[in-house]
Amino acid sequence: MSKINFLKPDKENLNTFLYLGSFLFVISVIDVFLNSFFSLNITGFLPSSLSFIIPIILGFIGLHFIRIEQSGYKFLDQVNKNINTNNFNAILSLLIIFIIIKATPPILSWFVVDASFAGDSKDVCSGTGACWTYIKVWFRRFMYGMYPNAEQWRINLSFIALALLGSVGYFATEKFKKYLTLYYVVIYPFIAFLFIFFFISGGPVFFDFSYGIIAAVISIIIGFFIPGRFKFYYFIFVPITLYIALKYFIFYEELIELGKLDGLNWVETGAWGGLSLTFIISFFCLIFCFPIGMAFALGRRSDFPLIRYISIGFIEFWRGVPLITVLFMSAVMFPMFLPEDFFIDKLVRAIIAISLFEAAYVAEVIRGGLQALPRGQYEAAKSLGMGYWKMHIFVILPQALKLVIPGIANTFLALVKDTPLIFVVGLLEIVGMLNLAKTNPEWLGFAMEGYVFAAIIFWIICYAMSKYSYNLEQKYKTER
């Protein structure tokens, strides 16, 4: 056995260092663990200041001893490489391990152990833990806002139907693949619009919805017999014409008659709220802001100076102001700009405001993609005799949009995260409902639970979206 130099652990006395180091390290972790989980202090006999830092000192010495390069043990090498490269890293690693151990018991006890889940009144929430009963009691309000309980199946049905219709792309056979773009760009938003604005709001306008569905079904059935080259025009114009014909000419009298019957109860948009409103607003703003943004991105790169300047003005204006002032504008200033008898629902106004705002950001993202394309692509398309629109639709935009998937996903994420701001126009989505519920005299003092609940929901939505966009990016990545 050779001489042992404790300042310089080496391979010769590998086992001695290994056992000693692991022992010290384990002791330090056990000390902290007992301390935080069982409030047991095994170094309590020492002076308090010393017993506080003793785990760090022990752990540090332990990690110092096991820091042996090329030890021959795979696991040890992994540990050294990952958390123990030098003294500084060792201390940081120890601190993080200790923080995790220290933080676990209070978080666990607040979330689960001491929390109350049962019951439906405030009385069960006496402990120090979270009061999930509060969330349980208010769950419907957080999800649906002031929407009447008896009618909430309409929201559920709409969302389920839209989700099913939206997932068509995954199940489409090769034969129908080529219609998917048309479906997602024209038909799907149209059906979604019908569902949300007529089915969820109900009332006499519900019949509009029925006519819309009838028109869509009839036109899709006939659509199979239309020759391919007319299909595009057909699917844009025929459903709308059919719908108008159904509404104003064929069933007009019936509408008046049926309106007296109870079709679906009318629920005004002021009563909408909760998480479902978050979804509705995000969904529509997402659909609207994309084409507007694309138009302004093209406008900003246009050869016509006047169009270019107008686009630049539009984009820079919306990008320069905070969303909250835009919503202020839509709430107090916009009504002044409209004819007096002309009334736009405040939900629609909010959707228009957010769409225009986000469209400016989408435009800048898409412009980035357009600029990143090499000139050769434009020149090649032109040399094939393509015009402006053909060139952009078939050559430029598919490549540019592929490039900017992460940017667009970020903009959409920002959009979802911006929806709580609609409290400015008096609409209450989930965060607004939380603030309302927290002022309820029966349920004072549970703000924390509410915010944690909403934070978890938003986190899951946003994280899922960002992961999805990452997958999309990987899927469409093409080597250049």
Added chain:
Amino acid sequence: MKLQKIIPQLITVLVVVLVFGFFTYNAQINMENRGIDFGYGFLSQESSFDVQFSLIEYDGSHSYFRAYLVGLLNTILVSIIGIIFATILGVIVGVARLSPNYLINQFAAFYVEFFRNIPLLLQIFFWYFAALRALPLPQDADAMLGVFFLTIKGLYVPAFIWENLNVFLYSIIAAIIAIVVIRIHARKVQETQGKQLPVFWISVGLIFILPLLSFLIGGVSLSFEIPQLKQLATTSFIYEGGLSLPPELIALTLSLALYTATFIAECVRAGIQGVGKGQKEAAASIGLNPNQVLKLVVMPQALRIIIPPTTNQYLNLTKNSSLAAAIAYPDLVLVFAGTALMQTGKAIEIVSITMLTYLSLSISISILMNWYNKKIAIKEK
């Protein structure tokens, strides 16, 4: 050919003009019907409302313009504090994400993913309504370091009481000028003689020694006014003296800094990763030590990538500070577009002034940014 170019532009302009004309026409009619007149004269009228927290002297007898200034200054205050903290935190987290230490980079990644994916407004509400409400009442608060008091009514810190403050400021300005001069001189020496002067240590020395001299010779002195607990009624206590930061300000800066730091961290990470490995290896192979590699090779290139998106984040932070209205921190939106608008009913004028203020802020920063970008861009032949 000419006509083809003119017609689309003409149509676009016509549409824009029509839309704007339609809006102004309606606005005119609406205002006539409601008996509102358009004008900015109200700015000089007496505002007759109070603001809880203001940097300049203000009460109800001042004008609306002064109220606007109060709001603007509060917005700038919260933005500057937020930017400072967000930058510090963002750089630390961004560097930590590149750490070879598995625990550290996972911790940093967790931080970024966690705070980035929760709406900022929710975070502000959380800190203001849930976290800060759990703080002790003034009479129960423990002193931190003996002088700071964190209570439910805000943070109380000792106030500085300066004597001959201007001498102290002059000394700092003199130190900065001296440092700049020495830097220029050092660069000249290096270019002509190849010698490197210890500029960093000289700078550190100057920035400490000159202000110190001002204390010894210039008659500058500094004392602290420590907040004292004072009883107003049997159960009502406040702190007097010192500086008090309202809880709204703390919640707002905290959430703005935590939220924006995640984005800055990503910018920093992208910037450092953007510098090719070959650059570092090449620098090391010509004999630069690790510090020099970082200072002379990596940082200048990384900063070129980091600064533009980070400036955007600063701008975002400034715009996001308008969320203050939700927790009643008296910023520009709350004071001017909220209270003042409510009182005067001048919707168009006030909303347009508010928007123009933010707009001019953004545009001036983006002009500065473009200038900077052009200056540092790699000049290719």
